[in-house]
């Protein structure tokens with residue numbers, strides 16, 4: 544199938560950018576919801592230190608609570624930092640949280656990163672917490688920095704996230720599709736590879752090296768004052784960018800050969816990464832810190848085929864009548 548249109552007409556582009564701006568206003572979480580999140584985090588920290596006094600337990604939010612890409616129904620991701628070994632058992636932590644009035648408590652001790660999931664009925668928020676897995680704090684800081692560099696990143700990324708949720712493409716664990724984190728990496732790389740680029744590759748710019756954490760280099764350029772305005776030579780509007788995003792992933796990217804790399808700010812080849820024979824390597828998205836990991840491996844071949852069709856569907860709808868509401872229509876299972 545050939546792309547229907549190379550570009551949007553001026554009228555389509557204008558209408559579409561306006562639609563995106565008003566959708567973005569609706570997606571932005573309210574003051575009240577930000578408040579609820581903050582108060583929940585304070586309560587959790589108080590509660591943990593009351594249960595286990597003398598261990599200086601700190602609660603750090605990460606993920607969308609911190610990276611400016613929070614949606615109304617986003618969970619709160621929390622890293623509990625403590626030098627005390629007692630909290631290493633997530634099931635022990637879970638049992639105590641259940642006693643303190645938390646609901647829907649689940650511990651997942653065997654996961655890559657063991658977590659406890661809870662629902663707080665008082666503040667009506669869902670929370671996933673890990674203990675001392677601090678890499679997520681660093682990759683959250685990276686995303687936050689990218690979002691702050693150019694004012695187009697936040698609305699574009701929020702709208703694409705909204706689209707992934709409505710089209711049921713945002714469930715890495717249960718649905719065999721991609722996590723928000725993987726989607727964000729695909730959006731950032733798209734913006735790094737515009738001509739001229741809208742985002743730099745923070746890992747490639749000169750920066751102060753920090754000591755590695757568990758063998759992982761966590762440093763990148765985070766000097767937001769010098770980074771701001773990086774993309775100003777690129778004049779593309781939100782409408783043009785969303786259209787180009789669907790076109791790139793629907794019609795241009797060579798999934799067979801390429802690896803999406805935020806760390807390098809470009810596409811790499813599967814050969815140079817030695818990823819030709821990885822399992823589930825149809826869609827390759829390099830984890831920017833643990834760069835031997837393919838974030839795309841949560842989607843198998845048939846799932847990637849489904850994603851590909853969704854990109855093409857969105858691109859086709861936009862080239863026909865630039866209707867954002869139809870693009871983001873809730874997917875109904877047949």
Ligand code: GTP
Nearest residue numbers: 606607608613614617618620679682683722723724
């Ligand atoms: P929503 O919850 O959907 O609003 O988005 P989110 O930005 O919070 O993303 P998500 O809940 O998928 O992930 C939260 C954070 O966990 C991300 O910002 C990353 O810091 C981290 N994370 C998620 N998945 C991975 C992964 O596969 N590898 C690594 N290293 N970190 C991850």
Ligand code: MG
Nearest residue numbers: 606607618620
């Ligand atoms: Mg989250």
